């Protein structure tokens with residue numbers, strides 16, 4: 022049996038569906054990341070949320086296209102009745118479709134790459150000449166933070182205190198297993214490894230409290246390896262630092 | 270159409286052959302336990318009890334004893350031993366090992382018939398998924414409310430490791446195991462696999478490895494996730510030794526299976542079966558097998574070094590001895606990323622096959638489909654460090670790895686092109702395989718897009734190590750691969766059993782699983798976005814609602830899987846008879862009788878065209 026059914030259908034409803042789903046996707050993409058993610062307290066976090074938005078908006082027409090095509094296919098070409106469906110037109114190739122599809126995905130990918138690499142460069146740049154250095158030590162299952170105190174002393178704390186508007190460089194290590202040092206409101210994380218130092222930096226730009234959580238599985242109390250951070254005004258930070266007992 | 274069902278075939282008792290004729294799963298278990306006990310006794314008495322690593326060495330040797338004993342018991346060593354002493358197997362022996370006239374008993378044996386091995390893989394996959402699923406339910410039950418203590422924290426941590434590894438092993442074999450063995454040789458027009466005994470070896474080695482993995486639950490003392498990153502593994506007890514050994518043995522199984530699949534396709538194709546006339550499923554099977562051959566040696570290596578660190582106090586991964594955990598992470602992810610595509614590609618290839626048959630159209634742009642799979646496999650070996658963006662290892666490599674990783678969206682996009690192109694303007698037969706295929710498409714787009722976020726370093730710096738990642742790869746593994754595997758099961762089930770998988774039960778299972786996946790993993794994305802790290806045994810009240818919803822969704826998926834599992838078991842003997850070619854397809858597996866006879870073809874067919882010309886159906890007697 023050969024098929025006389027050419028199965029061509031008007032594409033109008035497909036385009037309408039695609040447009041509606043795209044608009045829906047774009048609206049969700051614009052608002053969901055900011056609404057769902059922790060309140061931004063640093064430029065890195067701001068960049069992270071912004072990149073989420075850009076990527077979601079770019080992905081919205083792609084996802085909408087796949088969903089619209091799938092729904093359109095189910096609506097128009099699902100075989101009705103009990104028998105075996107007749108053969109459909111034997112479309113084996115369409116150079117135009119393959120080239121268009123591939124080019125579109127290449128262009129989108131290149132756009133995302135340029136954005137991503139740009140954002141990465143911004144994130145890595147801007148090391149200020151006078152950053153605050155905080156040494157971070159993880160051990161099962163507590164964080165501790167060491168600062169250079171007044172007159173060459175050392176200050177240690179289990180809460181993380183940071184001044185607003187000044188770049189902070191964290192030097193991170195672990196005394197036992199690997200931990201993950203993450204500041205959800207700052208958009209930065211890196212592992213704490215035994216015997217070596219890793220480094221991240223960020224500039225807090227909002228006063229208030231934030232979280233410190235462990236993102237690397239570290240044993241029994243991994244879920245409880247949390248502490249609090251506080252962004253203070255520069256003068257309040259200095260006051261806090263000077264009030265700490267000095268350690269040798 | 271009439272159906273001859275195999276379990277009605279008369280069982281003829283074989284004469285002669287001695288003990289070797291009575292080997293089966295039971296003797297394998299006895300052999301394994303005996304081997305483990307002997308190895309334990311020897312190791313326990315000979316090794317110095319005052320050395321720190323002795324308990325680990327004893328555990329590893331006990332595990333090795335189990336494996337060797339299991340091989341002995343099942344009969345894996347019979348043929349090599351016979352060959353060694355100059356007694357080659359006779360044709361009669363070979364037919365015996367192929368299970369001739371042994372009825373259902375042969376499913377419990379070291380059987381060389383590729384169709385029996387295929388069925389054994391179906392059962393193994395279901396057992397592994399079932400065990401992993403029970404652990405998933407335990408994990409989600411623990412997390413249903415904050416601070417719950419349904420299981421204690423130590424046990425919970427072990428569950429995370431074993432759940433992860435069981436599911437990974439199950440999915441590695443979920444499509445390539447059953448269908449790579451059952452249908453791929455017939456699709457090529459082969460009488461069996463190139464190395465039938467190796468085929469049986471791969472299956473029974475998997476069984477032995479799975480046994481070892483499950484004992485880790487009984488031994489306990491696993492303190493890490495499935496990626497078993499050093500140095501936390503140092504704190505794990507002997508469960509870790511079994512865990513590492515189980516993986517090592519598993520890689521033997523996959524390597525043997527992969528070599529076998531590739532050799533079969535390249536040497537056993539029938540006359541006229543050119544590479545471009547192969548059903549697309551066959552391409553998926555060999556591309557995945559080849560990728561596995563590249564990737565799994567890293568897996569063997571990382572576990573072997575791990576075992577050496579634990580038993581001989583070497584320090585490959587131990588910082589204090591000059592090693593580094595980063596070495597372990599690199600080796601692990603050199604395997605770990607390709608492995609995702611070893612899992613995914615066979616499922617996608619099966620869906621290409623299903624979409625063509627069900628839409629009554631040729632695979633759209635067959636060569637693009639192959640290029641997409643090859644491209645994905647090729648790129649996947651260059652992206653491993655995206656799993657290490659936040660480890661602090663080689664920050665300057667972040668940019669290059671971001672580039673290779675994001676390029677993956679191009680071949681992945683080709684999968685959608687081929688699937689949608691094949692369905693476009695088709696006459697789509699909305700049967701159970703088709704329904705699960707549509708579910709795959711809907712889930713896979715979400716899996717893909719959320720993967721792009723994580724490939725981007727500024728986003729990954731925020732989301733790495735959170736529930737967002739967990740939700741992402743569950744959309745890949747559950748929403749996509751599992752749906753594809755179930756579509757493949759529904760599609761080829763009639764060829765195995767001569768009966769349909771029940772349409773109604775299958776659809777109930779589909780809706781439970783499909784809605785369950787959205788509920789579970791969408792809410793898990795939200796938990797991650799809001800800041801909940803992975804592998805938490807407890808969480809603060811701000812994550813309360815999303816976790817509750819996730820658990821409810823997980824129960825729905827489990828309910829769906831129970832319905833499906835029930836349907837698979839029930840329909841095996843009681844389903845609606847299907848005849849030998851229920852989908853009116855043209856590839857060779859549908860043109861042989863159901864169930865296919867031993868050695869598949871009396872006369873090897875000669876092929877003149879690819880199997881996608883649905884206009885003129887080939888009828889062969």
Ligand SMILES: [Cu+2]
Pocket residue numbers: 200201235236237238239240242243244246
């Ligand atoms: Cu931790």
Ligand SMILES: [Cu+2]
Pocket residue numbers: 605606609653655656
């Ligand atoms: Cu990966």
